[in-house]
Amino acid sequence: MRTLWRCVRMQNRIFWRTPIAAFFSLVFPVLMLVLFTAIFGNDAFDSVYGRVSSSQFYTPGLAVYAAASSTYTGIGVNLASRRELGILKRVRGTPLPPWVYLGGVVLSAVWVAALGVVAMVALGVAAYGVNIEAAKVPAMVVTFVVGSASFAALGLALASLARSVSMAVPMANATLLPLAFVSNIFVPFGTDTPAWLDVLGDIFPLKHFGLAFGEAMNPFSSAPAFEWHRLGVLLLWLVAGAAVAAWRFSWEPPVVAGRKSRSLARTAPA
Amino acid sequence: MPAPRAERAGGSLLAADSVPRVGPAVAVADLVKDYGAVRAVDGVSFEVERGEVFALLGPNGAGKSTTVEILEGHRTRTSGTVQVLDTDPASAGASFRDRIGIVLQSSGIDPELTAREAIDFYGAAYSRRVPTDDLIEMVELGEKADARISTLSGGQQRRIDMALGLVGDPDVVFLDEPTTGFDPAARRRGWELVERLASQQRAVLLTTHYLDEAEHLADRVAVLARGRIVAEGTPAQLRARAGSALIRFAVPDRVEPVSDLLAPVSGRIVGRGRHVEITTDTPTADLAQVTGWAAERGFELEGLTVTTPSLEDVYLSLVADGEGGVEPDDVGGVPDGRDGVPFGAGARPGDGDDGNAPDDGDGQP
Numbered sequence: 001m002r003t004l005w006r007c008v009r010m011q012n013r014i015f016w017r018t019p020i021a022a023f024f025s026l027v028f029p030v031l032m033l034v035l036f037t038a039i040f041g042n043d044a045f046d047s048v049y050g051r052v053s054s055s056q057f058y059t060p061g062l063a064v065y066a067a068a069s070s071t072y073t074g075i076g077v078n079l080a081s082r083r084e085l086g087i088l089k090r091v092r093g094t095p096l097p098p099w100v101y102l103g104g105v106v107l108s109a110v111w112v113a114a115l116g117v118v119a120m121v122a123l124g125v126a127a128y129g130v131n132i133e134a135a136k137v138p139a140m141v142v143t144f145v146v147g148s149a150s151f152a153a154l155g156l157a158l159a160s161l162a163r164s165v166s167m168a169v170p171m172a173n174a175t176l177l178p179l180a181f182v183s184n185i186f187v188p189f190g191t192d193t194p195a196w197l198d199v200l201g202d203i204f205p206l207k208h209f210g211l212a213f214g215e216a217m218n219p220f221s222s223a224p225a226f227e228w229h230r231l232g233v234l235l236l237w238l239v240a241g242a243a244v245a246a247w248r249f250s251w252e253p254p255v256v257a258g259r260k261s262r263s264l265a266r267t268a269p270a
Numbered sequence: 271m272p273a274p275r276a277e278r279a280g281g282s283l284l285a286a287d288s289v290p291r292v293g294p295a296v297a298v299a300d301l302v303k304d305y306g307a308v309r310a311v312d313g314v315s316f317e318v319e320r321g322e323v324f325a326l327l328g329p330n331g332a333g334k335s336t337t338v339e340i341l342e343g344h345r346t347r348t349s350g351t352v353q354v355l356d357t358d359p360a361s362a363g364a365s366f367r368d369r370i371g372i373v374l375q376s377s378g379i380d381p382e383l384t385a386r387e388a389i390d391f392y393g394a395a396y397s398r399r400v401p402t403d404d405l406i407e408m409v410e411l412g413e414k415a416d417a418r419i420s421t422l423s424g425g426q427q428r429r430i431d432m433a434l435g436l437v438g439d440p441d442v443v444f445l446d447e448p449t450t451g452f453d454p455a456a457r458r459r460g461w462e463l464v465e466r467l468a469s470q471q472r473a474v475l476l477t478t479h480y481l482d483e484a485e486h487l488a489d490r491v492a493v494l495a496r497g498r499i500v501a502e503g504t505p506a507q508l509r510a511r512a513g514s515a516l517i518r519f520a521v522p523d524r525v526e527p528v529s530d531l532l533a534p535v536s537g538r539i540v541g542r543g544r545h546v547e548i549t550t551d552t553p554t555a556d557l558a559q560v561t562g563w564a565a566e567r568g569f570e571l572e573g574l575t576v577t578t579p580s581l582e583d584v585y586l587s588l589v590a591d592g593e594g595g596v597e598p599d600d601v602g603g604v605p606d607g608r609d610g611v612p613f614g615a616g617a618r619p620g621d622g623d624d625g626n627a628p629d630d631g632d633g634q635p
Contacts, residue, residue: 094396
């Protein structure tokens, strides 16, 4: 346990010393809430949650987006970069248990995700009067934990499939960003949304994560507001991500044109 | 510099030695490693005793890194037996890695951390750990210990690599090109550190491209070429293998095939284009044959020298053989130069195995 704690603290230290990662994980999503509310106004409109203000719609979605970005993109890019630098290989040559090292990476990312969610919800409540109820807080917490764990597992899968950092970054962005558009995060879905987009969003975990978290903040939902079927979908993705990672994860640095590199890679998550 | 670790010479070393030990620190027998159809390591056997520095030499792709990584537990083997500290690395766990120290070229360090933080973090995983300040002093990091690793030079990062390899007070140390990137003075001090490791009864397995490094540090040397050990012994024994003298010269472009010249020569002949090298135990006779032949035809042998072979000469001729170098029988076509094997012949394209090595040229001082 103490070893795991040390690993988490070291990963946190690395995170805070990489300003670009801190910006994209924490500042950027909050900035989007401010911008969306400024652009679209904060008037009530008919959404999946019923007639709620646009900040009430955007706050849970962007909170979940921040959590997914910190875990999925954060872990995927971080591990791809550590592998490329030969750090994972170094770890394998020490008595440090590999799973403890990976646990440190995952828990550190979940901790950053929690900070992002708390920042988002705090801003929403304080600045825009977004609804939050004590009786539904357990649902928020459980949804956050399950969703973050799911995206953390997908981050491990990403790091397993991307052979280099230069692949991991575009792979992360090319999957998470389009997904956010069909998952009721950036764009509210109404009744006139094409059915195939609905289905597309339903297949992937981000929409379920967002709606489960949104229902836990929705003024019209009834406590405790657990969306069990959505949490179930998230758990399925967790298992899928973990399976891919167990199958393909590598500790060896990639061979770049006949020469292993230690100078090539500098972390640049986006 | 004060003795780096008094406690090892006294306490911890004695404690470690009170455990009954059988066999050498490293024992490898008939090691084979295939990558698909390619046999990277082809029946390698050697042993390393405690207190001994053993150097593996060889061009890129010879199988050095593969061999060492099998010993470290980074790779599995195809066949053969491997014992490191009486343990099979392939199935060994954390308690095995607690006793070995690895300094690899290809393993990086988190650039966001400082050297001190990295040593503290990785050191905490070991049961016997050397105090961070001692290590910082031992590898002479000084005031750079608290700078971000990303701001340090390659040579300074190598020192941190070294510190991280030694932080667990290892019984076996694997050093992969430990002084690459060091300036000459730092290199000398790096060598002193390696000598000290051996004097503390650790087994040191060194891979290097620097022949002078192997000659200076190694008690025994094995030369690998194409996955096989082509020579093994002390540096002095290897030098002796090459005969007592090395005759070098180049024949002029216009000269006929020189097989008639070389046929009566008793020594070993390696031809590279117009350049001919003869290693021989009878330099007087061979030299007379060569110069008589040239004088008869009325031309000068360019760059004619007779020298005592260095370890490097031996290494290069061994490696040239292993890489398809020209044997005496093949030398007929020397002036044509098509058979020429470039020195440091290991630069086979597409080689990934030992690809972490520096440019071949750098390795051949």
